[in-house]
Amino acid sequence: MPLAGVRILAFTHVAAGPYCTLQLAALGAEVIKVESSTRIDLWRWDKNRDPERSLRFIDHNKNARSVTLNLKTDEGRALAKELAAKSDVVIENFAAGVLDRLGLGWDVLSRGREDLILVHMSGLGASGPRSAYVTYGPSMMAISGMTHLWNQPEREEPVGSQTSYPDYLVGSYAAYAIVAALVDRDMEGAGREIDLIQLDVVETAMGPAVVAAANELAPVGPKGNRVPDAVPHDTYPCVGGNDDWCVISVATDDEWASLAGLIGGAAAAPRFASAAGRVAARAEIDGIVGAWTRERSAHQVFEACQSVGVAAGVVATGRDLMQDRHLAERGFLLEMEHAAMGPVKLPGLAFRFDHDPLPTWRLGPLMGQDNVYVLGEVLGRSPADIARLESEGVVK
């Protein structure tokens, strides 16, 4: 495991922070999540309001260890500081200034460990006119320009997405930044404090559009699913109504010939044989393709197109993903047993190795599940001392 021997101490909650440490855990790092029943991670609150029965929590916190420290107590904060001194990386996404107020800021933690890497994931940065603003993933989408761009061009009102996609961008990017900072540490012998500004990461994910705008190279606006130089290249309706859509993307004349062979009839017209001819007849072709897809399910369109070498896909629902034969065969869908929920099915990750085994997955921890390991083995506290910390509400 490439990150074996690296310990990450995480003061993170909700999606972005845990999605970051999930990647690092998958690469072999030990992740210790500091949480507390006095301030429960929002991600633990699923519909049922039981913090031990949240699927999204046990998914995003796979392989993390949980220690419950009450940071409202002096001793809780002292234990957190001790843990930081035994960690390679500390990552946090408190509101701006909270870490300092807890007495766990860079000045303090870097005295305990000079080569520490401390990562803040602030929304808009530590300084500047709007630095203290409260932001979530969807706010990042709005402020960055992504909401404006993520739309069908014919629709004036910006839509963006109901998702919190920026949280996942920021989470995976933060994991990459930590790997890069570990390399820097190993080269330079020194740690550092990283203010990973979430807005900065979202702009980076739209790099080409940002560079086009910043240098006035091209107009930057919503484009939807179409591209200027290829037809068909869009989403098409299928037989099952609004839950059933497919995508088809034809890049070459040969691919069009294959698709036209499947569709037959009007699709065979010679004037559609060239890309220029198809671009000129975009509406007509989209109509022909849409009439063909409307009589089939997205799965049928997908398999029929792929069988003749045409790029096509199902606009997959959660059910499609859960029942996908490819994802199942690749072991991407993890079937596991949870202490409170019984059998659960969760997604895996984006990468895997050919030779090293995948991590042995553990579901996201019960609250305080690893108190004995963290306080006993990592910090060397005796069982009696741990019992005292629990009875005094320090470990809570």
Add this chain to the structure above:
Amino acid sequence: MTAQAGGGASGTTRPPAITSRPRVLEISSPITAAAGRFLADAGAEVVKVEAPTPGVAAPAVGEALALRLYRDTDKRSITIDLASAAGRAVLRRLAPNFDIVLESGEPGWLASIDAGWDALHAANPGLTLASITPFGQWGPYSHYKADDLVVFAMGGMMFVSGVPELPPVIAPCEQGFVAGGIHAAMAALACWRATRLRGSPGEWIDVSLVEALAAQENTITNFKGGSDFTRREGSQHRNGNPGRVFRCKDGYVHLLIQHDEQVWARFVAWLGNPPELQGEGFETLLARRSKADIITETTARILLTRTREEIFDGGQEAHLPIAAVFSITEALADPQVVHMNVLERVPGGGAAGPAEAGYRTLRPPFQRGRSLPARRPAPTPGQDTEAVLAELGLGADEIAQLRRDGVV
């Protein structure tokens, strides 16, 4: 994992355990170029292998130029014709000199030109190969074709994006490639670090773009059986009331009021305590869900009377998660973004056209506050062919012959 993980507390800085940055060969495609961008941001030396264009290539303009300037700043470019036997021989000779190779060919393609994992690993056991493809290296769909549109659809992100009355819609800027690129760069850099620190062998990393997207957004865990899965609802957030984009006097804003009862109370006060939102039934998020229509209508009516700036700054002053909806141009001009200094100037000299005079691109987000070497302008295709081949030990005669034969 043992209690020693992470080492003990240290009072001294360590001697450097790694002494050079990774050398990366990007067998170039829109997919690998995204991963190569991230590695270059961490200081890796990235060489792009591109296909030679016959005759004089027209310089990129417009969006294509923006793409090149963003993705390829700091990289060097060599052109090799990988369709020819001689070009493939050059690739086989070059590749083992690198620490990380990025490729996105159809599974089996690299092996078919004798430069697959087995050959590369035998030639250089410390080399890490990142294969980044739509569906991964194996499995029933591994040979299926897909571009960004197909990947975004198959990964489950498209179905939950867009308004119900229009077709589902893709995110801007090839997010499937971005997600795959981040994960590939992360895994490859971690593997390379392990080879340097511990002498571990290199790895073959299999990154699936579809899986990179399917792991996100709880699309899978939100499926509760039957037809109970998340559907697209425009900008309406699952757990927010209000939680969507609203029109205001001079533009649009985004509001997300979720669980916290104090936030709800502050929100109602900030709206001016409208009578529609008083009384019973607003106590909890769950209760407010059944009042979603009246909450949304009332919010929409009041916000129409205020400007975007008033709402953004005034809402935040009340500690409410309220955001302006900016275009990218507006975002770049925003005082906070200007203060953050997200852009930096790259000197001219690279890709022809406007780039000759220099241009502005994004500063790597995690390098904030560090002094880094000056950035190298994005190269024209093949600009560094001679230099790179010479560094890797090819003689001047050999290079000249390859050029005459149209191989490079």
